[in-house]
Amino acid sequence: MRASRAAAFAALMLAAVTALPAAPTAAAATTGQVGPAGTWYSMSNYRVLDTRVGKNVPVGTVGPDSITRLDVTKVLFGITPTAVVMNVTAVDATDNSFITAFPDGQALPTVSNLNATPNHRVTSNRATVQVGADGVVNIYNHVGRVHLVVDLQGYYSDRDGGGDGGRFVVGEPTRLLDTRTAIGGHPGKLVGGTAGVINLDASSVGSPSDNMVVQATVTEPTESAHLTMYPAGQSPWNTSDLNFDPGQTVTNLSYAYTTGDRRLALYANSGEAHVVVDYIGGFVRRANDSSSSGKFIPVNPVRVLDTREGLGAAEAKAAPGSTTRVKVTGLNGVPETVAAVVLNLTGTNAGEDGHITAFRAGAARPSTSSLNYTGNEDTGAMTVVPVSTDGYVELYNPHGSVDLVADVQGYYSS
Incomplete structure (x- = not known):
């Protein structure tokens, strides 16, 4: 070894x-x-x-x-x-x-x-x-x-767990919460401590179950702290979904549990911070659905994009306002047709902070973010991205210039 x-x-x-x-x-x-x-x-x-x-x-x-x-x-x-x-x-x-x-x-x-x-x-x-x-x-x-x-x-x-196992259903990327605005009904920063917990109503997206896949982002925090998401009405869990420093913008994916009526609690242990939550999809239990689609097939991770080397796209930074089209199927056993891929996206060699929106190639670009990168640092975030019928996703960079790297970790069957 x-x-x-x-x-x-x-x-x-x-x-x-x-x-x-x-x-x-x-x-x-x-x-x-x-x-x-x-x-x-x-x-x-x-x-x-x-x-x-x-x-x-x-x-x-x-x-x-x-x-x-x-x-x-x-x-x-x-x-x-x-x-x-x-x-x-x-x-x-x-x-x-x-x-x-x-x-x-x-x-x-x-x-x-x-x-x-x-x-x-x-x-x-x-x-x-x-x-x-x-x-x-x-x-x-x-x-x-x-x-x-x-x-x-x-x-x-791949073993029968009594019907409790779930298959992934691709959702329409939707912004559920943005405390910088009125989206989600909680304007103003999330305040640390149990008294400041936000109970987010996520029922508007029509998720197929109480187990939702969401991309959470923290921005403008006042202190080093962490964010935890869990079903509303419970005590905060002793784990974290995001860790952040003062002034940092950080994104992470979470397979978050909500209550039966789709309420999700957001807790920070200290300080104040703006929080953004974007819906990606959800899981439906096999006991309630016999479809064979939406099963996850893991692969030994494969790099499909590296703009530093000209892998998967031109050897050049993604420019402001540009969209990078990336082939994500056909390598490492990933078939040509899949419902979605699990990607690790990384931004590097950026002179300023920015964000990337990943979406199905050819689809309308959603008003969500998949990665928030930091200038002069390597910044990564896992995300789930629907794939076009010809095997492509698109990565939109609204501002700044950045090298992009994408690694496929597995895929959901179509």
Whole structure:
């Protein structure tokens, strides 16, 4: 494993300021391990790894070129899923680095799930990861030392779970909340503490279930804090969906539980911040629906776009007001026709802050955001994007110039 890691990353660093792996060669991008189709089983954000306290791993930061093993079967009490959705958090990074999660038993892929930096004490991103045949997920840290924290939000399984498993239904991207405006009915910043909790009514989008997929963004925060989303009426969960510093704009995807009448609680532990929530889709339980579409098929992650290298698009930054058309099917076992892909989007080499909207190629561009990137930093966010019948998505950049990187983590069947 050590030799394969060294070979995979022999030419990683394009420049000293970036901590993203370089684009793979065309040959490397055409092979991969495809997992079986699975249905979704949601969890209440269960912490499964924390190097700060030694939860399921030794206490202490992980070092450069290291792999931390997470035994998923063990933490799920004997269940071996096909893939997991987890929030990966980097704490107290000593260098600009990237974190890559991948199935045990597979070669380290040339992708990233999270970009860690000393500029921010805590950085998190959602990751969808295929599970190795032995039930283990590997978490790789490129350079420096860093603490790792992992919260499990749910998993996919190809085994019958009594009809509770869900299939994904693509929704119409919709802005549910923007506290900078009256959208969602809660104008004004979210105030930290239980007294400031926002109970968002999300019933307007007609989600097929109480398990919704949403993209949450925090902007203009006054303090370092975290955002947690959970069903309205409950106490705040002891996990986080977003971690942020003062003045930072951060986006993360969440497979959020709501109440039966589609109410979602938003809680910040301190300070004040504006919050934006965009609806992407939801899950319908197999017990109520016999359709075979919307099952998730994990792949060993594959890079489909890197504008630094001319992979998937021209070798040039995405210009202000530009739309980048990206082919996301036909590689690593992803078929030509899929309902949606799970992407990790990264913005890098930007001179200023900005955002990206990802959407089905040829469709009307929604008034939502998939990634909010920071100038002079590598910024990533996982998202779910519907795919056109010919296998494309589009990435719209409204302002500033930025290099874009996109990694496919899996897809939903059509």
